[in-house]
Amino acid sequence: MTRSVPQSRFLAPATLAAIHDLRLVARRVVEGFLAGEHVDRRPGAGIEFSQYRGFEPGDDPRTIDWRAYARSDRFYVREAEVERDITVRLVLDATASMAHEDGGVRKLDYGRMLTAALAYLADRQGDRVSFHAVLDGTTADLPARRGRRGLRRVLHRLEGIAPSGAWPPWETLGRRITNVREKELVVVVGDLYDRGPEMRRGLATLRTLGHEVLVLHLMARNELDFTYRGDLAFEDLETGAIVRGNAEAMRPGYLERLGASLERWRVELLEAGVTYELLALDRPLDLALRSFLLRRGRLP
Amino acid sequence: MSWAGWASPAWLGALGLLAVPIAVHLLSRGRQRRVRVGSVRWLAPAATARARRLRLARRGLLALRCLVLALVAAALAGPRLTFPAGPGARDWVLVAPEVAAERGRLEAANREPYARLDALLAGGAPLRWLAPGAGAGELATPPPAPAADSWSLVQEASRAAPPAVAFEVFALDRAASLRGARPQIDRQVVWHAVVDPAPNRWIERAVPLAGSRLAVFVGESDPAGTRYRRLDVAAGAAARDGELEVAVEDGPEGRRAFVIGGGSLAADDALAVPQREPPGxxxxxxxxxxxxxxxxxxxxxxxxxxxxxxxxxxxxxxxxxxxxxxxxxxxxxxxxxxxxxxxxxxxxxxxxxxxxxxxxxxxxxxxxxxxxxxxxxxxxxxxxxxxxxxxxxxxxxxxxxxxxxxxxxxxxxxxxxxxxxxxxxxxxxxxxxxxxxxxxxxxxxxxxxxxxxxxSPAASARIAPSDRRAAPDQATPRRAAAGAAAPDAPGAQTGRWLWLGAAALLALERRVAAGTPA
Structure with missing residues (x-):
């Protein structure tokens, strides 16, 4: 359950980007966000004590608290908070196209902050965090680990990432990020500029394996609204291709094609059961965090 | 209506400012800023009808801006248009009396002006004397008017003449008659300068020397320039320098009279030069x-x-x-x-x-x-x-x-x-x-x-009125400036229409520019 949170508690991405300490950024974002959230807790088998209740037929006899029986001569079952020990797999797109900039903030900067905040939040929840940076046709991986040390490794790796290369084929990527033994929460942060159906196919595969998949689609405001003016030469950050033309003349066609593409992403991922969030770089990070918690709550 | 030139043609130099919008247009066309984007997949080259329309709109904008600048420059330069005068109105022919009186001496060196004068009078143009208060007359009987300032005489005639009547002026080109500021005359004036080929001489200064001698400084002016010569002359005698001869005679009331001879005779001048020897x-x-x-x-x-x-x-x-x-x-x-x-x-x-x-x-x-x-x-x-x-x-x-x-x-x-x-x-x-x-x-x-x-006392109490020849650029009257023209003058009205046109075009340019992307 959520309640309304004052917008002022969230710092603007451009402000956060000016903070070089990624851990500080993550903590600032998450603490600000959690101040307005009720953490979802369910009773069940676990370590931390929650309550006693009377033994009922069907309960596991091993759950009977014999000390309580000795004191009261009645059977009680000790309940504790359920330990939701899951793995959060963070996949950050660090290809060359993530160098796209708007208002002094690159997509990669935003994605880096977002990933750090998610890792921090997952660590707070006691989850294991694994991290994959997709760059230069391959991935840089950190295996799942719980605790402060694991968080530190993720943050350290995030700080050293520079955008390069293109999105790798699924044969390369899938092998590294797919876990068939247990269900995970897979979070993909990127601009989804793949060449071909690679990403759609991969996301559908993850979903088929039973993972919760959250796609955070990063788009700059100047991409969404095409705010360019005048005669320009547009250079593709990944391919180097150049398209020349007048921005005003290009705008209607561009917006039409972009809108169709975004709608296609949304529909296809919805059909595949993948949660899709379109994030503009000028928006605070809380939207992504809220969606993350929602997806996480779906896992057993 | 006929074209009569510009009031302030120097302002036409402002047309050079046309280079500014043209340069801006060319530079903005040739320079494409490079923008690095995540992907160009949604971009199509702008070879569309809209792009063509944009190019045309920009050229139109350029033309509008150039037109506005040209109109402003033209309005500042002050175009002069002459409008047909009413029925019966003829151009005036203004003739200086000495041009008519000394025709015999001057005509040999001024055949073209006199031929033009004769042609105008034969065509029935009315003749008016360029003299104070003088009106129409006959060329053969010039009025005995003293030499006066030609500028003010032309201005006086302009005030008396009906609007849109042009002047043709025939006057000697002596600087003495062209003193003072040039008038602002809001009508077409054609100036015929009659050149006096004879050198003009005058006593510029006389300084008493010892022994009743005088140092006489004689000014001499002709179309080639002005020179001064000194002659030491004894009172009551004459001295000679080449063709120049100066005689000094005792005049009345302690004055001395000087007679300049040699070549052509010129008028004598009297200077208040003491007849006694100056203090030593x-x-x-x-x-x-x-x-x-x-x-x-x-x-x-x-x-x-x-x-x-x-x-x-x-x-x-x-x-x-x-x-x-x-x-x-x-x-x-x-x-x-x-x-x-x-x-x-x-x-x-x-x-x-x-x-x-x-x-x-x-x-x-x-x-x-x-x-x-x-x-x-x-x-x-x-x-x-x-x-x-x-x-x-x-x-x-x-x-x-x-x-x-x-x-x-x-x-x-x-x-x-x-x-x-x-x-x-x-x-x-x-x-x-x-x-x-x-x-x-x-x-x-x-x-x-x-x-x-x-x-010592002053050498001579009065400097003789000299009559130097006019410099070539003095001989042409300046045309009236747009700003000095009368409010209801045709030229001013033309300028006003140009300003209005420029303002309207500027408004149109602003409107088109607002709807046209940069």
Whole structure:
């Protein structure tokens, strides 16, 4: 359950980007966000004590608290908070196209902050965090680990990432990020500029394996609204291709094609059961965090 | 309506500003800023109809901007349009009386203007005299009008003429008739300058010299330029320099009349030149100062001979031969001496000092103590520097003296004291090369000339009216400026329409620019 949170508690991405300490950024974002959230807790088998209740037929006899029986001569079952020990797999797109900039903030900067905040939040929840940076046709991986040390490794790796290369084929990527033994929460942060159906196919595969998949689609405001003016030469950050033309003349066609593409992403991922969030770089990070918690709550 | 040129054609230079929007257009077309984006997959090259429309709109904008600038430049330059005059109105022909009176002498050198004048009159154009208050007349009977300012006469005729009537003016090209500011005339004026080929001569200045002689400076002007010549003429006689001959006669009331002859005769001029010999200069010197006196005498005679100032005879008087108590009145001959030099170690006699109070300049070099000195002064501001090797101080010092020259320590070298209408200058040195370079320097006669100018009466009381030839650019009247035109003049109305047009086009440009992306 959520309640309304004052917008002022969230710092603007451009402000956060000016903070070089990624851990500080993550903590600032998450603490600000959690101040307005009720953490979802369910009773069940676990370590931390929650309550006693009377033994009922069907309960596991091993759950009977014999000390309580000795004191009261009645059977009680000790309940504790359920330990939701899951793995959060963070996949950050660090290809060359993530160098796209708007208002002094690159997509990669935003994605880096977002990933750090998610890792921090997952660590707070006691989850294991694994991290994959997709760059230069391959991935840089950190295996799942719980605790402060694991968080530190993720943050350290995030700080050293520079955008390069293109999105790798699924044969390369899938092998590294797919876990068939247990269900995970897979979070993909990127601009989804793949060449071909690679990403759609991969996301559908993850979903088929039973993972919760959250796609955070990063788009700059100047991409969404095409705010360019005048005669320009547009250079593709990944391919180097150049398209020349007048921005005003290009705008209607561009917006039409972009809108169709975004709608296609949304529909296809919805059909595949993948949660899709379109994030503009000028928006605070809380939207992504809220969606993350929602997806996480779906896992057993 | 016909085209009549521009009122201020210099403003047409503002058309050069057209280069600005054209350059901006070319630069913005040729320069494409590069933008790096995540992907160009949604971009299609802008070879669309909209892009073509944009290009056309920009060219239209450029044309509009150029047109606005051109209209503003044209409005500033002030186009002149002449409108057809009412029925019966004819252009005026304005003729200076001397052009008609001296036609026989002038026509040979001015065939074209006279032919034009005859053609106009034969065509029935009305003739009007370019003379004060003169109206229409016949060419054969010019009015006896004195020479006057042609500019103001044309302006007067312009006020009297109906609107849109053009002028054709025939006048001598003498500067004397083209004095003052050019008028702002809001009508077409065609100026026919009639050149006077004969040189014009006049007495510029006459300076009395000793022995009733005069230095006469004669000005001579022709289309090639203006020159001055000096002739030394004895009163009642004549002097000659080439073809120029000047005679000086005694005139009434203490004036002298000058007759200029040779070549063509010109009018005589009378100048208030005193008929008596001008006051001279006296040098009173002790026997041991004879060398000093010789230097001073040479300097004064150079001044007198230059004719730049009226200075009579220069009389050196050894003190032994002079009166014991000489005064200024005794020393100058017919007139009291204008300049008196006292070169003696003895004090200046009281009688001499007193006589200077009525006018004139007394110069003394009286010294009580002397000492070496190493200083340089400039006797005249901006003139040559002069070195002093020795100096001394008078005894007793002057009470109310002002130091005119000082050495580097601030000690005076020349002091001046006013004595009534006269002045007493005291040199703290001697007029001798062993004491100072002053007497050997060209600055010495220049300084003496300044002294003599202060002490002598004016050479001539009136400068003769000279009649120099007009410079070529003086002969063409300036056209009226747009700003000076009458409010209801046709030219001003044309300018107003241009301003309105420019404003309307500017508004249109703003509107089109607002709807056209950069």
């Amino acid at each position: 200069a006296a040098i009173l010197f002790a026997a041991e100062r004879a060398a000093d006196a010789a230097y001073v005498q040479a300097g004064l005679e150079a001044v007198r001979d230059s004719g730049a100032v009226a200075l009579g005879a220069v009389r050196p008087l050894a003190l032994g031969a002079a009166a014991a108590e000489p005064s200024r009145q005794d020393l100058g001959g017919p007139e009291p001496a204008a300049l008196v030099f006292w070169l003696s170690p003895d004090p200046v006699p009281a009688a001499l000092r007193e006589s200077v109070t009525a006018g004139g300049v007394l110069v003394s070099d009286q010294l009580a103590r002397s000492e070496p000195c190493d200083c340089v002064v400039r006797p005249l501001a901006g003139g040559l520097p002069v070195r002093f090797d020795r100096r001394g101080d008078p005894d007793p010092p002057l009470a109310a003296a002002a130091a005119l020259w000082e050495d580097r320590h601030g000690r005076p070298l020349l002091e001046a004291e006013r004595l009534g209408d006269g002045a007493w200058l005291r040199l703290h040195s001697r007029f001798h090369p062993a004491w100072t370079d002053l007497v050997l320097s060209p600055a010495f006669p220049a300084w003496l000339l300044e002294l003599a100018s202060d002490a």
